[in-house]
Amino acid sequence: EDQVTQSPEALRLQEGESSSLNCSYTVSGLRGLFWYRQDPGKGPEFLFTLYSAGEEKEKERLKATLTKKESFLHITAPKPEDSATYLCAVRETSGSRLTFGEGTQLTVNP
Amino acid sequence: DTEVTQTPKHLVMGMTNKKSLKCEQHMGHRAMYWYKQKAKKPPELMFVYSYEKLSINESVPSRFSPECPNSSLLNLHLHALQPEDSALYLCASSQGLLAGAYNEQFFGPGTRLTVL
Numbered sequence A: 001e002d003q004v005t006q007s008p009e010a011l012r013l014q015e016g017e018s019s020s021l022n023c024s025y026t027v028s029g030l031r032g033l034f035w036y037r038q039d040p041g042k043g044p045e046f047l048f049t050l051y052s053a054g055e056e057k058e059k060e061r062l063k064a065t066l067t068k069k070e071s072f073l074h075i076t077a078p079k080p081e082d083s084a085t086y087l088c089a090v091r092e093t094s095g096s097r098l099t100f101g102e103g104t105q106l107t108v109n110p
Numbered sequence B: 001d002t003e004v005t006q007t008p009k010h011l012v013m014g015m016t017n018k019k020s021l022k023c024e025q026h027m028g029h030r031a032m033y034w035y036k037q038k039a040k041k042p043p044e045l046m047f048v049y050s051y052e053k054l055s056i057n058e059s060v061p062s063r064f065s066p067e068c069p070n071s072s073l074l075n076l077h078l079h080a081l082q083p084e085d086s087a088l089y090l091c092a093s094s095q096g097l098l099a100g101a102y103n104e105q106f107f108g109p110g111t112r113l114t115v116l
Helices: none
Strands: A003-007 A010-014 A019-026 A030-038 A045-050 A056-059 A062-066 A070-075 A084-092 A104-109 B004-007 B010-013 B018-025 B031-037 B044-050 B053-057 B064-070 B073-079 B087-094 B111-115
Touching: A003 A084, A010 A019, A019 A030, A019 A084, A030 A070, A045 A056, A045 A062, A070 A084, B004 B087, B010 B018, B018 B031, B018 B087, B031 B064, B031 B073, B044 B064, B044 B073, B053 B064
Parallel strands: A010 A104, B010 B111
Antiparallel strands: A003 A019, A019 A070, A030 A045, A030 A084, A056 A062, A062 A070, A084 A104, B004 B018, B018 B073, B031 B044, B031 B087, B044 B053, B064 B073, B087 B111
């Protein structure tokens, strides 16, 4: 059974203080690891898809990386508007479902 | 355009009411999904439609009835719900379910449902 574990559960940063969120996964065969951002009361917003170990993608202050066992979402010089819950999800080769982690709630203080 | 729209934004209903949630996408996607999300929890898959046919039903109670009238529209019909069904209901779409298809799911803003 696919498993996705995100850490930490919650992270509080000062504006400009860079950090990383972790997503560890166990699947029989990976057909995509997805990062989403979700603001309270809204739908998840798609950020990145990673397909193979060694792949990296960037968008503004966010950079996602992938190894065979985990993915990191690096946040460089965060701003208060980066505060949100970040969700990681995986899709295995044989299935069509996404398995989500529990999310990391990020708060960036000014 | 990566927009999925959902109506209504908020819905309050009694346990004897019948209501429907609507979802629309114009990205040419052939897979559409319904999710339920409780506070501080990740989305939980309910139904998947592929090419307008029901592909996955995650053992959802029959008081939830999905419908896919065409490739752009997805409805969720609600009847005799319970207070514990109160949640954020999310619709999503993706290019498809086939092995070669990109499978980024794009989510709508959700419908906040309260069952009294």
